[in-house]
Structure formats: C-alpha cells, structure tokens
Amino acid sequence: xxxxxARVAWGLVALAAALVMLRESLPSGxxxxxxxxxxxxxxxxxxxxxxLRDDLGLMTLTRAFSDVMEACLDVTANLLYxxxxxxxxxxxxxxxxxxxxxxxxxxxxxxxxxxxxxGTFVWIAVMGQxxxxxxxxxxxxxxxxxxxxxxxGFGVLAWRSQAFERLLNPILNIAQSMPxxxxxxxxxxxxxxxxxxxxxxxxIFSVPxxxxxxLLGLRKVPPEVVESGKMSGATRWQLLTRVRIPTxxxxxxxxxxxxxxxxxxxxxxxxxxxxxxxxxxxxQLLQAxxxxxxxxxxxxxxxxxxxxxRLSKAWAMKQPVHHMPGVRWIERHRLLLIWLxxxxxxxxxxxxxxxxxxxxxxxxxxMAGPVDASxxxxxxxxxxxxxxxxxxxxxxxxxxxxxAFLWLPFAAVLLxxxxxxxxxxxxxxxxxxxxxxxxxAMSGWWDRAMITVYMVCVSxxxxxxxxxxxxxxxxxxxxxxxRLLFLCDTFQTFPSFIYLIPVVMLFGxxxxxxxxxxxxxxxxxxxxxxxxxxxxxPPEIVEAxxMSGATRxxxxxxxxxxxxxxxxxxxxxxxxxxxLFMVIIAAFIGTQDLGQEMQRALSSTDVGKGLVLGFAVxxxxxxxxxxxxxxxxxxxxxxxx
Amino acid sequence: xxxxxxxxxTTASLGLCAAAAWAEDSSDPIIIPIHNWSSQIVMSNVxxxxxxxxxxxxxxxxxxxxxxxxxxxxxDVTFEPEVWEGAYGASFTAAVEKGGIHDVxxxxxxxxxxxxxxxxxxxxxxxxxxxxxxxxxAALFVTPETGDKGRFLGGPVDWxxxxxxxxxxxxxxxxxxxxxxxxxxxxxxxxAEEQQKPIxxxxxxxxxxxAVWPGEFVEFPAWEAGCDTDPSVGPLPDxxxxxxxxxxxxxxxxxxxGMPEKWPAAYAVLQQVNFTNAQIAEMAKMVDVDGMEPxxxxxxxxxxxxDVWRPWVE
Numbered sequence: 003x004x005x006x007x008a009r010v011a012w013g014l015v016a017l018a019a020a021l022v023m024l025r026e027s028l029p030s031g032x033x034x035x036x037x038x039x040x041x042x043x044x045x046x047x048x049x050x051x052x053x054l055r056d057d058l059g060l061m062t063l064t065r066a067f068s069d070v071m072e073a074c075l076d077v078t079a080n081l082l083y084x085x086x087x088x089x090x091x092x093x094x095x096x097x098x099x100x101x102x103x104x105x106x107x108x109x110x111x112x113x114x115x116x117x118x119x120x121g122t123f124v125w126i127a128v129m130g131q132x133x134x135x136x137x138x139x140x141x142x143x144x145x146x147x148x149x150x151x152x153x154x155g156f157g158v159l160a161w162r163s164q165a166f167e168r169l170l171n172p173i174l175n176i177a178q179s180m181p182x183x184x185x186x187x188x189x190x191x192x193x194x195x196x197x198x199x200x201x202x203x204x205x206i207f208s209v210p211x212x213x214x215x216x217l218l219g220l221r222k223v224p225p226e227v228v229e230s231g232k233m234s235g236a237t238r239w240q241l242l243t244r245v246r247i248p249t250x251x252x253x254x255x256x257x258x259x260x261x262x263x264x265x266x267x268x269x270x271x272x273x274x275x276x277x278x279x280x281x282x283x284x285x286q287l288l289q290a291x292x293x294x295x296x297x298x299x300x301x302x303x304x305x306x307x308x309x310x311x312r313l314s315k316a317w318a319m320k321q322p323v324h325h326m327p328g329v330r331w332i333e334r335h336r337l338l339l340i341w342l343x344x345x346x347x348x349x350x351x352x353x354x355x356x357x358x359x360x361x362x363x364x365x366x367x368x369m370a371g372p373v374d375a376s377x378x379x380x381x382x383x384x385x386x387x388x389x390x391x392x393x394x395x396x397x398x399x400x401x402x403x404x405x406a407f408l409w410l411p412f413a414a415v416l417l418x419x420x421x422x423x424x425x426x427x428x429x430x431x432x433x434x435x436x437x438x439x440x441x442x443a444m445s446g447w448w449d450r451a452m453i454t455v456y457m458v459c460v461s462x463x464x465x466x467x468x469x470x471x472x473x474x475x476x477x478x479x480x481x482x483x484x485r486l487l488f489l490c491d492t493f494q495t496f497p498s499f500i501y502l503i504p505v506v507m508l509f510g511x512x513x514x515x516x517x518x519x520x521x522x523x524x525x526x527x528x529x530x531x532x533x534x535x536x537x538x539x540p541p542e543i544v545e546a547x548x549m550s551g552a553t554r555x556x557x558x559x560x561x562x563x564x565x566x567x568x569x570x571x572x573x574x575x576x577x578x579x580x581x582l583f584m585v586i587i588a589a590f591i592g593t594q595d596l597g598q599e600m601q602r603a604l605s606s607t608d609v610g611k612g613l614v615l616g617f618a619v620x621x622x623x624x625x626x627x628x629x630x631x632x633x634x635x636x637x638x639x640x641x642x643x
Numbered sequence: 644x645x646x647x648x649x650x651x652x653t654t655a656s657l658g659l660c661a662a663a664a665w666a667e668d669s670s671d672p673i674i675i676p677i678h679n680w681s682s683q684i685v686m687s688n689v690x691x692x693x694x695x696x697x698x699x700x701x702x703x704x705x706x707x708x709x710x711x712x713x714x715x716x717x718x719d720v721t722f723e724p725e726v727w728e729g730a731y732g733a734s735f736t737a738a739v740e741k742g743g744i745h746d747v748x749x750x751x752x753x754x755x756x757x758x759x760x761x762x763x764x765x766x767x768x769x770x771x772x773x774x775x776x777x778x779x780x781a782a783l784f785v786t787p788e789t790g791d792k793g794r795f796l797g798g799p800v801d802w803x804x805x806x807x808x809x810x811x812x813x814x815x816x817x818x819x820x821x822x823x824x825x826x827x828x829x830x831x832x833x834x835a836e837e838q839q840k841p842i843x844x845x846x847x848x849x850x851x852x853x854a855v856w857p858g859e860f861v862e863f864p865a866w867e868a869g870c871d872t873d874p875s876v877g878p879l880p881d882x883x884x885x886x887x888x889x890x891x892x893x894x895x896x897x898x899x900x901g902m903p904e905k906w907p908a909a910y911a912v913l914q915q916v917n918f919t920n921a922q923i924a925e926m927a928k929m930v931d932v933d934g935m936e937p938x939x940x941x942x943x944x945x946x947x948x949x950d951v952w953r954p955w956v957e
Contacts, residue, residue: 194719605709
C-alpha cells in the first residue's frame, strides 16, 4: 500500500465514521436510499421475461429442449427404477448394479475403490433406499453428460475467442455466486416443474466449473505437443480433438469431477422444483421430524458423492493403457469378461429371489431408532448449556449487533466499503466495491441485505474463531490433518437441510439457530485452508527458523502463520460464499433477511424479485471475492512467490 | 404391486365399462403433484391408484405446494387434491383469475388454522383455551428474543396469517416470531415436549401433529365475515382482526382446464372424490406414526375402505 493510497483510504473511512457520529442530524437521504434512487429492477426483469416468453416465443424453444431432456430421463428412469417407458427393460436388479459399480471401481483403482463403489450400492439396497436413490441417479445420469458436453463446448469457444471469454467470465462469476433458489424461478417459468426442470437446474448449476477447467486445461497444453501434432499434418479439428483435448485430459476430468459433485449438491435443493428421489424423501422426512431416517438418506448422499468423487478422480489420474500388438483379445478384455460373468451370476440370483432385485422397505435395515434416541439424549444433555448460550448471545451479542447494522446510515456503509477497497487495491477496487454494493442499495432491499450481511459477518467470525485453532491443531500431525480433512468433506457434502432441525431443537427459532447452522458450513473451508496453508509452508524455511533458535510458538506466529495467510484468506473467501448460500437456506428456520424474501419469491414464482435478490447476494459474494483476491495477490508479490 | 392392480382392476371394472361407454381417456400419464406433507402424498396415491384401476397411467411429481398452481395452469400437472383455503387460497384464486385451472370439488373436510398449544401447556395455564386466559399467562411464554412479552411462534411470513395484526388489535402481551417452515414449528414443539415447556404456535388441522401431540386451538372471539376489513365487525368497534381465523375453511380439489377433455373418465371420478377430516388424519397417521410408505399406506387404505371409494368409481 503506497502512502497516497493509505491517505485516501483513511480519508474515506474517516468520512464514514463522521457520518456515523452525526447520524441523528443526517438528512434521511443519507440514512436510507432516497426514493428516487430505488429503481424497479424487478419490474424491468419481469417485463423482459414476459417479452422473451410471450413475444419472442422462447417458451417453445425451452419446451422443445426440455422434451429432449425428458426423453433421456425416461430412458434412465426405465433402466434404473422401471418407470413404464421405452426401452421397457428395467429395472436393473440392485445386485447387478452393485457388482458393476464394484467392477468399475476395481478397473480404475483396485480393491479399495471396488469395495467403496460396490459397498455404496449394497448400503443403499439393504437400507431400503433403492427406489429413491435410483430416481435421483436417473436425473444425475442425464444431467452430468449434458453439463460436461456444454462445458466442453463453451470452454473450447472461450479458449478460441477472447471476446467470448470476456463475455463469459462475468456471467460465470455471477452464476457461481448466485444462490440456488434464484435460478429455480426462471426455470419454473420456462420449463415447469418435474424431473426435467430439476435436471435443467442441475445442469445450469454444474456447468461453470467445467467451462473453467476446460479453458484452463487447453491453455496449459505445451506448444511442443501442438507443434508435433501440426507436423504430423493434423487439421484444426484433429488438432483439437486428437491433440489438445487428450493432452488437457487431466484438467478436463477434474472438471467432470466438479460437475458430478455439484450435481449431488443439488439433489436436495432441486427437489423444490421436482427432483424425485432422495432429496424429496429427505424433505418429507424432515417435515415429519424423522431425523434418524433423514440422516440415513444424508449418509447415502455422502457415500454417493464420495464414491463418484473417488471414481472420477481415479479416472482423471489413470493414464490410458496401450497394449502391445499381438496381445490376444481375451487378455486385453479380461476385466470385461469377468464383469459379464458377474452380471450373469447376479442376474441369476435376482431371477431366483426377488430380494436381489429390490429390497422392500419392510425388509430394510434401519438405524433410525437408536439415532433418534441418542439425538434426544444429546439434546436433553445440552439443554442447560444451550439455554444459557441462547440467552447470552441473543441479549448481549446478536440483537445489539443486528440493531447496529441496521442503524448504520447507508452512505456510511458505502464509504467504508470504498475505503476498504481503496486500501486494498486503489481507486479501481474502490469503484468495484461501490459497483457491487450500490445496486443493492438501489434495489430497495437495503434493510434485508444488512441483516444478511450481519449474519454472514457473525458466522464467519465464529467460524474463524473455531476453524483457525482447529486447523492449526490438525496441521501439527499429518494423520490428524487427513482425518480432519475427511471430516470437513463429510460435513460439506452432508445435505444442509438436515442441520436445520436439530439446530432449531437446540436453540429454537431465532438468530442463534441460524448462525449455528451457518457456522457448520462456514468453518469447513477455514479449517481446510488453514491446514493446507500451514502444510504448504516450505519446510526449509521452518527448518531455517528453528535453527536460528525460534521456539515452536515463535515459528508458528512469525513464520508459519504469515506465510500461510494468503492461503487462509482463500479459505475465508470460500467461507463467506458458503455462509451466503447457507444464510439463504436458513430462511427455513425463520429469518428476516434476503433469504426469506427469496423463499417467498420462489413460492409465488416471481422471477424479477427472485433475480434481484439473487443478484444482491451474488454481488456481496463477488465484492468480498474481489477484495480478498486483490489482497492476496499483493501479499504474494511482497512475499516473493 | 401386481396383485394390488389386479384387485383394483376387478373391483373397478364396472366403472371402467361405464366410463368407456362415453369417452376414452388419453394414454398420456396423469401428472399428480406430491408435496412435503404426508396426508397429501397418501391422498395423491389413493386417487392415483384409483385412476390406474380405470386403466389410466399415472405419474407423481414432487412439486412446491405454492408453485403447483402455476404448473397446473400450464398443464404440466393435472390436478391438486388438497387446496387449503388458509394456506393456498390466495395462490389458487390468483391462478384461477389467470385462467387454465378450475375448482373441481370441495371435500367434506374442513380446515382450521389458528393459534394452538400442546396439552402440557394447559397444565401451566389452566384458563385455556380462552384467549384472555392465554394473555394473562403471557409470562410463561417469554424467551430471550421477546423481552418481557410472551412469544407466539407463527408460520412462515408468506402464509400471510395476520398474527401481528391480531396481537395489536386485541392488545395482547405477545410478540410474533415467524418460523421459516413447518418443520421448524414441529422441531420447536418437539423440543418443548422434552422439557414440558409451555408453548403456543401456529398450527392447523387436519395434520399429523394432532396424532403426535394432542392439543387445542386457542379460542379467540369467533370469526365473522368482514372482521378483517371492517373495524365495526367483531367485539372491538374500532379494530380490524379482532377475531380468530375461520374455524371451517374449505379444502378443495383443483384441476387443469384440459383435464375433462383429455381424461373424461378420470375427471368424472375426481368430481366424486371426497374425504373427511378423520380420513385425512388417518392417512397422515399411517405414514407419520406407523411409518408406512405413502404408496403402501394408500393401498392399505383402499383395501380397508372399499365402501368409501367404490361409489366414486361407479
């Protein structure tokens, strides 16, 4: 930060402070956005959508697309759970699917993956969730290839044309920071509800990382490889499909992995607009307070995610095998033959006994009883603590803080943000901050937005207080770090809705419950990046400082933490993003922020309102993202790596 | 499954003949929406299985319970078996005005939604269910976030229940806190049950909560038409909302305008469908308390109640 930059930044902050001091005597136009400033964005968006839908007839186009989607969904639905559609073959018995998955796991990564993949399907079957899981998978199986193909296409286009990339980049940024509910409303308008709408929402949500990874992969292709392709006389098309994409294989497959993970993240949310299966069932069970059964479903979703994640990563890392000429067909396709044998065997089993086709709910195992009972015991044991915590936090922390956030004049908030922007990245960042936050003021949702900001701030703060010490503790030993990271993964993939109910039971319907549920998510990236940051500090530096006689505490404070800070800030950035998403979902506990309005917009299918709120949330996230990126860029430069 | 269809097919063959006499149903599936509460799911399955017995094909689609009216209007969903006056009356009426959806029939079941308390609350505040007695016990319901006033836990704000207006009009010592979903309401009741803590929440009938937690509605001054708009109606001459909610709201069946033409036989049955409060509570209980799957519960209900639904088909 240069001296001039600091002076301007302090000046802006001082001005903001002055506005806060003088709040009582300020004209009302500085306290809250004056009426002329509030623009009817929602009406404009609605008018634009009405134009697209009615006058341009976009509806016929989207409906045609959704018909294609539906045809694909019918095929997977028939194969997986026997919906009465072409090709009328299904349902495939669970035992066949389980051995097939096990075989794929074995081919990609040996016995461990085989056990994971096969075991996941056995778990699903014996827990009696087969039908639901297959309903879910039937949508994911269709959505994933579409996402991958679209992502690959857009990625290649963006790589070819700079102009297209410039156009695409901001769209991707916003798409990735917009809360899920905001997408769903236009989809309901254009596509309707049902599995096809769910598939389309899932695709929209999962495409961006694929585009990004494709672009990254293609960029990284070394010129020598391309050169050698050219020398062999490849055309441009051949160069792309035979040289560039295969070379970028690993990055592209990581993109596929991301697509799969995002699809699974949508399983529960998409059921608001018609995703059948696990998510739908989960919401139903929660509605009837069946926590044990919903946790079983949560475990299934986590297992599916872990399995697909490991499988696709193994696929990404596995290099293609090229056989020597003259190897016999049987030897080349040994695994295929074994698989066929196993399929024949299990099909025979399925023919002999219906248990191997589908385990009925009555025959299913369940651990819901003990889980519910231990939950009760836990809540009873925690009650004295939570009662006190609730009282303390509400009366002394949350309510005063919330009132303070709402009390701040909006002009002061904007000036403060501009000041922070200026301090981090000069005039440009100050303007970026304003460009992101001013529209929120102009949308007319200022108060609600401030409540969202307040909840995110509190949650991220609590998350840092928990996450950083936990991360430091974990980073001290590699085994511990691995266990903690695994725990983080599990918490992150576990469907967020399940947390909402126990949290309400513990704290009641209030801000403590909301903050508690958000903290669960916000802490995960902080722990993860703290561990990664500390482990990423070059060992030579640690060695050198311990040789110069620094104690462990000194190494931690003066060497490891400063060097790990840029990585940890990436964690903070993600933590803010997760909090924003979760605060929106926490509307189901009961909040008075943007999330509550978003929920209302979804139930009244108000596209304009939903998108305005979505943009408001996205802009908050993007602003934080910008600030942290700029800051850690500068930091990296001054650290010299 | 096979056996069930066979059973239904034979019992309903009469109906099929009668229907086939005047029109043929389309072979496209009838799309039935499924929401996140059990009585609706079981009822959907019951009606769906009756339709299947007529030879129609049926599909169930999970749908948001407010967005469903838009979907019916567009024909994406064929009908909605439970339109609650209190919760969905507004969405339904708005959709009817836009066109494409209409009112098919009204169930005998009446719906009621109002302030409600589980039985253990009455032990702490014996004057209940009278609202004035409740008001005197307000201190029992105090929570940290409501200061020295009692807390009333309302439903999500978008259910538009005017609880705050009621509190203001009747001058009650209560603060309305809105839960974000029905699940949050149940979670609070369940937590209160653990400690036998008094609690007053928004609730409605028929639903599964009655079977799990016995309770009563608070008796406010009785509803009179216009109480919400005309200050002179109701006990207080200068206040609106100085009354309880209607104690007998409708429960309707709504359908897509294209249904009578496309599936005349099924539509004719749908016009006859009619459930009572007891039947709906029973359906909810089969799933929420006995732990049956909604499909199985529907089959069981059909087997046990042939005398109820057979006349609809004939």
